[in-house]
Amino acid sequence: MNKKNIRTSIAVSTVIVASLFFLNRPTKNNDSILVEVKKGEFIVDVITTGELEAKNSVEIQGPKGLRAHRIWQVTIQDMIDEGTYVKKGDYVARLDASELTNKLSEYQIEYDKIQSQFIQTQLDTTLQMRQSRDDLINLAYEIEEREMTLEQSQFEPPATIKKAEIEVEKATRAHQQAQENYLIKQKQNIAKMTEVTASLKKQGLELKGLKELTQKFMIYAPEDGMLIYYKDSEGTVKIGSQIGAWNPIVATLPDLSVMLSQTYVNEVDIRKIKKSQLVEIGLDAFPEKSIEGKVIKVANVGEQRPNSDAKVFKVSVELLGTDELIKPSMTTSNKIITQTHQDALFIPLECLYNYQDSITYVYQKNGINVIKKEVIIGETNSDEVIILDGLDFGDEVYLSKIKEAEDQDIIRLSESKTAVSGQLGFSSPSKKF
Secondary structure (H helix, E strand, O other): OOHHHHHHHHHHHHHHHHHHHHHHOOOOOOOOOEEEOEEEEEEEEEEEEEEEEEOOEEEEEOOOOOHHHOOOEEEEEEEOOOOOEEOOOOEEEEEOOHHHHHHHHHHHHHHHHHHHHHHHHHHHHHHHHHHHHHHHHHHHHHHHHHHHHHHHOOOOOHHHHHHHHHHHHHHHHHHHHHHHHHHHHHHHHHHHHHHHHHHHHHHHHHHHHHHHHHHOOEEEOOOOEEOEEOEEOOEEOOOOOEEEOOOOEEEEEEOOOOEEEEEEEEOOOHHHOOOOOEEEEEEOOEEEEEEEEEEEEEOOOOEEOOOOOOEEEEEEEEEOOOOOOOOOOOEEEEEEEEEEEEEEEEEEHHHOEEEOOOEEEEEEEEOOEEEEEEOEEEEEOOOEEEEEEOOOOOOEEEOOOOHHHOOOOEEOOOOOHHHHHOOOOOOOOOOOO
8 A cells, every 4th residue: 555545544544533532522511611629728618798897986975864854765956977087075966955945944834833832831831830839828828817817716615716727727728739739730831841842852953954954965075086877776876866865875986996897697607607716808998908807706696687587696706907998887798717628629519419409419521421420518618519429639520511411310429430430421320310
């Protein structure tokens, strides 16, 4: 055979082999992506969104005497802008004093009324006691007169003497009764004056307290710092908001040297969260910045957040560093590191599929073929999953389903490796699912 025929035969053979290869190769979706099974450090984390606040802060409070005067809520009429730097004694806010003004008017009227009652009671008791003292004096004179009459009747008949003695006795008894009545009236009048004096004093103190409370409706900064609006269960306290008598906080002056990220973890993940776990904190306002933190508090009781049906638990994360760009109320992304596994095998979560909620499998590249392979999985994070059995380091799996392999049977881990390695094309293994 000449060289030309040899070259022709080789070319034809190459074409035939290539044709057979591509004819036997399963066609896959154009967007199918292969990834290798990785080995190394695997971090189990919980991703949450948080909001920065100072760990320590000075509260700027409204009047503390509202309850004493039965004022339960007060509206904030004016307040300086959030983020304003203030000095001690600077103006912060003004409260609506209309209800207080009305009460002040009512208290003044009541005070004037009680004061009038006090004067009237004082005059009545003075006149009454004066009359009682005059009666006692007159009765004492009457006793003297009866005694003089008895003395002058010593030479009169016995009946006349007896009558004079009776008159003396009657006058003496009347004087004694008048003395006893005087003491009773004195105690009664003392009690009346004590009662009306106490009422006047009480009303006077309340009136004085209301007048002093009026001065506290203008609120000033107790310390230097940056003003941050206070947030409660109802939302942010601002102009138009009402502060209650039980919690009259208007705003805060945070200590920016130690900051917290307050976040909420779903009840499904809260069992993974423990104190002292490290947290990678990112700032939405500055994506290039990352600060380390640690969990310092995990709520024991869940709560329901607005516009959510799921129960969540509040978790406090303390920032272990600081930056002048960090400000309260900034939004953070928190990556709470719950566990770290060394030398773990792992693949992306997108590679996993379930069969009847009992078998987890992947689409694995097996030579020029694709097989559906059962795997046993372990811990997961937001992107990847640990493979405990079914795959080895360097194996290749697909990120998406392979349409041409969907009807295949799943190769179970209980099957021998011989059966797996002997499988060609899309032939089914002996055990089907």
